[in-house]
Amino acid sequence: MLKTYLTAAAVAAALAAPAFAQNPPSPSAPPTPPSQSQDKPAADKPAASSQQEPGFMQSQSAEEWRSSKLVGTSVYGPDEKSIGKIDDLIIDNDGSIKAVVVGVGGFLGVGQKDVAMPFKSIKVTRKQNSSSIDKVTVNYTKDQLNGAPNFAYYQAPSTSTTTGASPAGSPPRGGTHPPAGMGK
Numbered sequence: 037m038l039k040t041y042l043t044a045a046a047v048a049a050a051l052a053a054p055a056f057a058q059n060p061p062s063p064s065a066p067p068t069p070p071s072q073s074q075d076k077p078a079a080d081k082p083a084a085s086s087q088q089e090p091g092f093m094q095s096q097s098a099e100e101w102r103s104s105k106l107v108g109t110s111v112y113g114p115d116e117k118s119i120g121k122i123d124d125l126i127i128d129n130d131g132s133i134k135a136v137v138v139g140v141g142g143f144l145g146v147g148q149k150d151v152a153m154p155f156k157s158i159k160v161t162r163k164q165n166s167s168s169i170d171k172v173t174v175n176y177t178k179d180q181l182n183g184a185p186n187f188a189y190y191q192a193p194s195t196s197t198t199t200g201a202s203p204a205g206s207p208p209r210g211g212t213h214p215p216a217g218m219g220k
Contacts, residue, residue: 125137
C-alpha cells in the first residue's frame with residue numbers, strides 16, 4: 037500500500053515539475069494580452085512610450101498634470117490678475133477631463149460662485165526645472181466669469197415614498213424591530 041502512495045506521489049511530482057519550472061512574469065512588466073504573440077519579431081512591436089500595453093501608464097510626461105497639483109491653484113486672467121482658484125475637475129465616463137471648476141468672486145469662500153469652464157480653456161505652465169505648476173491662465177476676465185452661469189454639482193434625486201415603505205436607513209413604521217439578521 038505504501039508503495040502505491042509513493043508511486044502516485046512520484047508520478048504527480050513528475051507531471052507538475054514543468055509547471056513549477058516556469059518563471060513567473062516580473063511584477064514590473066505588464067501582462068501580455070492574449071492577442072499578442074510572444075514570438076513576434078521586434079520590428080513589428082510598437083516603439084516604447086510612457087504608456088505600455090495594455091494601457092498601463094509607467095510615467096508622467098511634462099505635458100501631463102496631476103489633479104492634486106491643479107486643485108487649489110490660482111487662476112489668472114489675460115490681465116495677469118487673479119480671478120479665482122481651481123476647486124475641482126469634472127471627469128467624463130470616458131476618462132477625459134470635461135471641465136475645470138473655478139471658484140470666482142467672494143472673499144475667503146463667502147459669496148464665491150463656481151464656474152465650470154472647458155479644460156482646454158486653461159493654460160498650465162510648469163516652473164522651470166521643476167514638477168511644480170508655475171501658473172494657470174485663461175482668456176476670460178474676472179468680469180466675464182462673474183457673469184458666467186453658476187455651476188451646480190450633480191445631486192442624486194431624493195426618493196420620496198408615498199406607498200408606506202420606509203426610507204432607507206429608517207426603521208419601519210409602526211414598530212421597532214431590529215433589521216433582518218440582527219439578534220433580539
